[in-house]
Amino acid sequence: xxTTISTAPRRHFSWVWLGxxxxxxxxxxxxxxxxxxxxIDSFRDGQGNFTLAxxxxxxxxxxxESYWLSIRISAVTAIFGGILGFLLAYSRAxxxxxxxxxxxxxxxxxxxxxxxxxxxxxxxxxxxxxxxxVTAVLKGLGLDIYGFGFNLYxxxxxxxxxxxxxxxxxxxxxxxxxxxxxxxxxxxxxxxGASTFQxxxxxxxxxxxxxxxxxxxLLFGNAFGAYATAFALTGGRLNLITIQIGAQMRGDxxxxxxxxxxxxxxxxxxxxxxxxxxxxxxxISERWLR
Amino acid sequence: xxxxxxxxxxxxxxNAQTPAVEDFNLNVNAGEFxxxxxxxxxxxxxxxxxxxxxxxxxxxxxxxxxxxxxPIRPNQRNIGMVFQSYALFPNMNVADNIxxxxxxxxxxxxxxxxxxxEMLALIKLEELGNRYPYQLSGxxxxxxxxxxxxxxxxxxxLLDEPLSALDAKIRLSLRNEIRSIQRQxxxxxxxVTHDQEEALSLSDRVVVMNRGLIEQVGPPFEIYNFPTxxxxxxxxxxxxxxxxxxxxxATGAIQVDGQTFFxxxxxxxxxxxxxxxxxxxxxxxxxxxxxxxx
Numbered sequence: 001x002x003t004t005i006s007t008a009p010r011r012h013f014s015w016v017w018l019g020x021x022x023x024x025x026x027x028x029x030x031x032x033x034x035x036x037x038x039x040i041d042s043f044r045d046g047q048g049n050f051t052l053a054x055x056x057x058x059x060x061x062x063x064x065e066s067y068w069l070s071i072r073i074s075a076v077t078a079i080f081g082g083i084l085g086f087l088l089a090y091s092r093a094x095x096x097x098x099x100x101x102x103x104x105x106x107x108x109x110x111x112x113x114x115x116x117x118x119x120x121x122x123x124x125x126x127x128x129x130x131x132x133x134v135t136a137v138l139k140g141l142g143l144d145i146y147g148f149g150f151n152l153y154x155x156x157x158x159x160x161x162x163x164x165x166x167x168x169x170x171x172x173x174x175x176x177x178x179x180x181x182x183x184x185x186x187x188x189x190x191x192x193g194a195s196t197f198q199x200x201x202x203x204x205x206x207x208x209x210x211x212x213x214x215x216x217x218l219l220f221g222n223a224f225g226a227y228a229t230a231f232a233l234t235g236g237r238l239n240l241i242t243i244q245i246g247a248q249m250r251g252d253x254x255x256x257x258x259x260x261x262x263x264x265x266x267x268x269x270x271x272x273x274x275x276x277x278x279x280x281x282x283x284i285s286e287r288w289l290r
Numbered sequence: 291x292x293x294x295x296x297x298x299x300x301x302x303x304x305n306a307q308t309p310a311v312e313d314f315n316l317n318v319n320a321g322e323f324x325x326x327x328x329x330x331x332x333x334x335x336x337x338x339x340x341x342x343x344x345x346x347x348x349x350x351x352x353x354x355x356x357x358x359x360x361p362i363r364p365n366q367r368n369i370g371m372v373f374q375s376y377a378l379f380p381n382m383n384v385a386d387n388i389x390x391x392x393x394x395x396x397x398x399x400x401x402x403x404x405x406x407x408e409m410l411a412l413i414k415l416e417e418l419g420n421r422y423p424y425q426l427s428g429x430x431x432x433x434x435x436x437x438x439x440x441x442x443x444x445x446x447x448l449l450d451e452p453l454s455a456l457d458a459k460i461r462l463s464l465r466n467e468i469r470s471i472q473r474q475x476x477x478x479x480x481x482v483t484h485d486q487e488e489a490l491s492l493s494d495r496v497v498v499m500n501r502g503l504i505e506q507v508g509p510p511f512e513i514y515n516f517p518t519x520x521x522x523x524x525x526x527x528x529x530x531x532x533x534x535x536x537x538x539x540a541t542g543a544i545q546v547d548g549q550t551f552f553x554x555x556x557x558x559x560x561x562x563x564x565x566x567x568x569x570x571x572x573x574x575x576x577x578x579x580x581x582x583x584x
Binding site: 182184185187188189190191192193194195198202203206207287288289 | 342343344363364365366368369370371373375377378379380381390391393394395424435438439442
């Protein structure tokens with residue numbers, strides 16, 4: 001009797017997938033399902049009927065202004081936080097800093113990039129608020145920052161507060177990117193007659209540019225989604241889109257949960273665009289720096 | 291006068307117990323192809339990097355074309371270098387990589403275009419000017435790196451184990467291509483390798499190094515057939531080491547296990563009756579009919 005031998009490879013269960021299970025569960029429960037619910041509820045009224053009123057409501061004042069304010073503050077802190085973080089990462093990479101500064105800067109960055117919310121707002125109120133410690137010291141030295149028009153509870157003040165967690169995040173991501181620049185590229189450029197400036201202008205900086213832009217997009221998203229810091233610091237004085245959504249959800253005065261969902265959907269779309277840009281730029285960077 | 295002169299060059303890295311390069315003296319003639327051959331850590335790459343200017347000699351001098359280049363920065367030396375890892379700029383296409391040195395040197399666009407075209411033809415990659423390094427094979431990348439180094443019309447070409455990262459077949463064809471381009475341009479070349487076959491087949495002269503010191507300098511034939519130290523004899527080619535009794539130094543007569551042989555050259559540093567060690571290449575052993583003298 002002829003026997004048949006199966007040549008198809010047997011599929012073995014891989015334990016690697018077990019490690020990924022929490023991630024997929026998390027993504028489904030807290031990203032996919034809420035986003036789907038958000039999308040559906042954005043097109044419903046309070047009674048659950050289909051409506052476009054929430055979407056058209058996004059064009060009603062002050063919602064567009066809130067989006068614009070959030071975009072501006074996110075862009076400003078992403079750009080300046082990005083520049084500051086990059087310069088710090090570059091200084092570290094140059095190898096000319098005192099040795100003790102290397103672990104100190106990284107530890108600070110790791111802590112500060114996660115230090116946001118009420119505690120951060122409280123820290124800034126205590127230092128740069130009207131009666132803050134730094135404000136008082138500066139005043140004692142003859143520099144009255146509030147007299148010069150500075151206000152912690154303004155666009156500038158909130159931007160400064162956001163910078164506290166923005167530039168450390170830039171530093172954390174840029175350090176490995178700068179370290180990924182091969183020594184041979186610099187030597188090859190030098191060997192071909194390039195000065196240090198020419199190397200950075202034509203090789204080093206263009207190679208880092210996708211990483212820099214990608215991380216700035218990440219910083220943008222980081223600031224765009226921030227709520228607690230802004231709310232704790234300014235109350236309702238700065239109408240960021242996250243504060244607007246909070247107001248609709250809590251229902252203190254305005255209570256239209258579905259309009260809140262529509263606003264959140266707008267945020268998700270803006271964040272999604274940032275994420276697509278980030279992924280694209282990271283792919284270029286990985287291809288170059290691998 | 292030699293084109294490149296290295297005199298008493300010494301390099302000691304900070305916190306190192308022993309010098310990486312010591313007492314290095316070498317003259318390279320214009321148009322010559324010289325290889326530094328030795329095991330890992332023997333100082334060959336360090337010496338090459340001192341010539342390029344990436345390492346500073348602790349003492350000694352490096353003179354190129356009558357000019358002491360020891361204190362000169364690498365970007366002022368007009369030396370082309372090819373790296374083991376290619377070191378092509380990933381953000382530039384092939385043409386821009388080749389034209390990089392000309393661009394930073396302030397050459398005009400038409401001049402750069404013309405020279406890049408010449409270089410692409412030289413390495414036979416005319417069609418690939420618009421490709422990016424990640425779109426090329428290892429062999430193609432190294433040819434581009436070679437073209438980039440030559441494009442600036444350097445006075446000296448340095449190659450640091452340029453074929454190590456390539457597979458055997460490509461290594462062989464690129465080896466011949468490098469030699470053919472070097473001959474065509476007549477450019478003085480220093481080549482670093484740990485591959486004896488590469489060094490022996492490519493070079494006009496080979497510098498065998500060990501532990502930071504030069505063991506022997508000479509044409510490949512001499513290095514292979516007449517090694518002056520035990521290290522050179524064992525490092526270059528395969529051989530058998532035999533204890534022999536010297537019978538007649540003048541005629542090169544030696545005795546192994548009671549049988550007499552002739553080395554073919556006088557044994558200058560040995561006396562009759564002395565025990566010596568000979569290195570025997572398997573390839574030169576020939577069997578003759580009994581009674582034939584050899």
